[in-house]
Amino acid sequence: MNPLSSQCGGHTDPFTDAAALSEGDHDNILESTLPVGDDASLTLSADGVIVTDDGFNDSEPRLCGFFPTTHAKTIPFFHILNAQLLNNTISIHYVRPKRPKANSKVRLRTLIYPISASADAAERWIARLLDGAYGIAQRSKRIKVLINPFAGATRSQVIYNKQIAPLFEAAGCEVDVEPTKYRGHAVEVARDIDVEAYDVLACASGDGLPMECFNGLGHKRNAMEALRKIAVVQLPCGTGNAMSWNLNGTDEPSLAALCIIKGIRTPIDLASVTQGNKRTLSFLSQSLGIVAESDLGTENIRWMGDFRFTFGFLVRLLGKTLYPIEYAVKTEIESKDDIKKHYARELSHLKHATETLPSSHMNKELEAQSGSGLPPLRFGTINDPLPPKDENSGWTRLESYPNLGNFYCGNMCWMAADAPFFPASLPNDGMLDLVTIDGDVSRLKAFKLMLAVGNGTFFDDEIVRIRKISAVRVIPRFGRPMEEISSHSLQDQATTTSSSNDNNNNDTTTISPTSTAPKPPTGLLQRLFAKVASSGKTGFFSVDGEQLPWQPFQVEIHRGLGTVLSRTPGVYQYEGPRGWRDVEQQQNIQQEQGEGAVGQMGSVTS
Numbered sequence: 330m331n332p333l334s335s336q337c338g339g340h341t342d343p344f345t346d347a348a349a350l351s352e353g354d355h356d357n358i359l360e361s362t363l364p365v366g367d368d369a370s371l372t373l374s375a376d377g378v379i380v381t382d383d384g385f386n387d388s389e390p391r392l393c394g395f396f397p398t399t400h401a402k403t404i405p406f407f408h409i410l411n412a413q414l415l416n417n418t419i420s421i422h423y424v425r426p427k428r429p430k431a432n433s434k435v436r437l438r439t440l441i442y443p444i445s446a447s448a449d450a451a452e453r454w455i456a457r458l459l460d461g462a463y464g465i466a467q468r469s470k471r472i473k474v475l476i477n478p479f480a481g482a483t484r485s486q487v488i489y490n491k492q493i494a495p496l497f498e499a500a501g502c503e504v505d506v507e508p509t510k511y512r513g514h515a516v517e518v519a520r521d522i523d524v525e526a527y528d529v530l531a532c533a534s535g536d537g538l539p540m541e542c543f544n545g546l547g548h549k550r551n552a553m554e555a556l557r558k559i560a561v562v563q564l565p566c567g568t569g570n571a572m573s574w575n576l577n578g579t580d581e582p583s584l585a586a587l588c589i590i591k592g593i594r595t596p597i598d599l600a601s602v603t604q605g606n607k608r609t610l611s612f613l614s615q616s617l618g619i620v621a622e623s624d625l626g627t628e629n630i631r632w633m634g635d636f637r638f639t640f641g642f643l644v645r646l647l648g649k650t651l652y653p654i655e656y657a658v659k660t661e662i663e664s665k666d667d668i669k670k671h672y673a674r675e676l677s678h679l680k681h682a683t684e685t686l687p688s689s690h691m692n693k694e695l696e697a698q699s700g701s702g703l704p705p706l707r708f709g710t711i712n713d714p715l716p717p718k719d720e721n722s723g724w725t726r727l728e729s730y731p732n733l734g735n736f737y738c739g740n741m742c743w744m745a746a747d748a749p750f751f752p753a754s755l756p757n758d759g760m761l762d763l764v765t766i767d768g769d770v771s772r773l774k775a776f777k778l779m780l781a782v783g784n785g786t787f788f789d790d791e792i793v794r795i796r797k798i799s800a801v802r803v804i805p806r807f808g809r810p811m812e813e814i815s816s817h818s819l820q821d822q823a824t825t826t827s828s829s830n831d832n833n834n835n836d837t838t839t840i841s842p843t844s845t846a847p848k849p850p851t852g853l854l855q856r857l858f859a860k861v862a863s864s865g866k867t868g869f870f871s872v873d874g875e876q877l878p879w880q881p882f883q884v885e886i887h888r889g890l891g892t893v894l895s896r897t898p899g900v901y902q903y904e905g906p907r908g909w910r911d912v913e914q915q916q917n918i919q920q921e922q923g924e925g926a927v928g929q930m931g932s933v934t935s
């Protein structure tokens with residue numbers, strides 16, 4: 330569920346807008362029913378098409394034991410893909426959910442009827458049907474599909490052919506499919522894509538390919554224009570599929586395909602991560618510490634399946650592992666209450682701007698700079714001196730954080746299914762949500778925290794520090810670069826970058842993560858613990874779930890630099906941080922009181 334759905338009823342959902350059937354529009358009402366077949370009709374309603382036909386047996390999913398006897402069925406506008414009139418026959422392509430649940434697979438269906446009305450009347454009816462079905466979403470999108478044959482359970486090609494391609498075809502999308510042949514291939518495809526020839530780059534993959542696509546577009550000479558014109562989307566075929574969860578609330582490939590067919594172009598913030606002389610674009614997250622280690626540092630126990638993450642997490646949690654760093658932050662919103670207020674304010678703006686959503690959320694500054702490469706970095710790279718710590722710069726000084734347990738910076742809400750780590754994250758507020766957690770909290774507290782992510786209490790937990798930030802610099806004080814370990818170097822030496830470091834900030838002395846706990850059990854379990862914990866010799870820096878070099882880094886956010894397709898523009902598919910509606914109500918009351926006071930003053934002065 331997204332936070333706007335219960336708040337503003339149908340107003341934010343372009344597919345339930347029945348503006349075309351407004352009361353009093355007599356002609357519209359008359360023309361909303363199309364007589365078809367011998368004794369059937371198709372009627373446009375506020376929510377979709379009502380099919381009245383004794384012979385229509387394509388029943389909607391039924392709720393436990395309830396068998397409707399009526400022969401009138403509604404196909405929601407959101408499920409309508411296309412409609413055509415050919416030789417006095419109307420055909421309507423639509424999808425039907427396999428099961429009556431929000432995250433169900435959908436299947437292609439077609440209704441075919443001879444028309445009893447005039448062809449002109451039928452064409453007008455189809456035009457109104459498609460207006461309802463697409464709202465402000467672009468129809469017949471031109472899509473370049475990239476398929477990673479090795480994503481997830483290596484079934485992406487089969488999933489695409491069976492579940493996705495038929496829907497794209499039925500919806501009249503122009504599609505060009507290319508499997509990726511090697512790591513980094515998607516970067517090249519996106520870099521070379523003709524931005525006038527396509528609207529969408531769709532990745533049948535995990536989150537790795539979308540990241541590559543953003544970076545490929547970022548390599549173009551007209552990077553900003555390319556990132557604005559080409560929407561990067563995910564057809565979820567990986568293990569994580571965070572992008573699809575956030576923008577469409579699903580990891581079902583067929584349902585995600587429907588959401589992309591109906592998707593509304595939406596700007597999304599992208600972050601620049603600089604390391605040495607390299608600049609990488611990130612759409613999802615940057616992390617180090619327990620989460621990054623539990624993901625990237627458990628490759629050697631892949632045989633455990635998805636449980637490897639939990640196991641890696643528990644090993645580090647039981648070991649109370651610390652990941653010392655130095656860091657400087659440019660904080661925008663410091664307290665949790667203020668973050669909830671910000672969330673409430675942003676949603677209130679959205680509520681009042683739904684008709685003009687896609688353009689109103691474009692970053693005007695970026696639009697003005699189109700035609701050039703990537704936007705300049707406001708805070709320089711990791712190689713530049715930090716802006717001075719003063720009230721104007723908003724930066725903290727470089728501080729030591731010796732007992733860090735988890736550093737997690739998010740640009741989206743869900744990091745995986747059931748893992749809404751950043752409930753207050755918004756697609757286009759120009760801020761990243763930074764979570765930091767100490768590594769020396771009690772094991773019980775840490776364990777409870779792990780469960781708190783799924784049950785929605787994580788945000789308010791006292792041991793979780795959350796800030797909205799626009800930039801951060803991190804210098805790890807643990808772990809060795811991978812090359813150093815593989816060359817058996819025993820020396821602790823500075824992590825060198827290809828460029829000089831003006832302020833000597835990144836002359837890291839590399840040390841191992843420290844453990845404050847007694848040794849784990851002996852025997853087989855001990856060997857397993859040792860195997861998983863041994864990956865701690867190096868450090869793991871995860872960007873969008875992909876491993877980047879173990880080096881100091883600086884992150885900076887760019888408001889609305891990228892473009893995606895979204896089911897509900899302006900929000901992620903999550904209900905938001907707990908209690909934000911109470912904050913909103915308080916704000917409304919205060920606003921009303923303020924207006925009342927102004928009104929009274931007005932009457933005194935007039």
Ligand SMILES: Nc1ncnc2c1ncn2[C@@H]1O[C@H](COP(=O)(O)OP(=O)(O)OP(=O)(O)O)[C@@H](O)[C@H]1O
Pocket residue numbers: 477478479480481509510511512513514533534535536537538541566567568569570874875
């Ligand atoms: N043909 C290929 N051979 C080898 N690697 C590839 C190929 N195509 C893509 N890759 C690489 O696979 C990596 C992971 O991609 P992707 O995220 O799609 O899959 P995944 O493993 O399912 O991801 P996740 O676990 O994040 O869901 C990317 O770095 C990408 O460059």
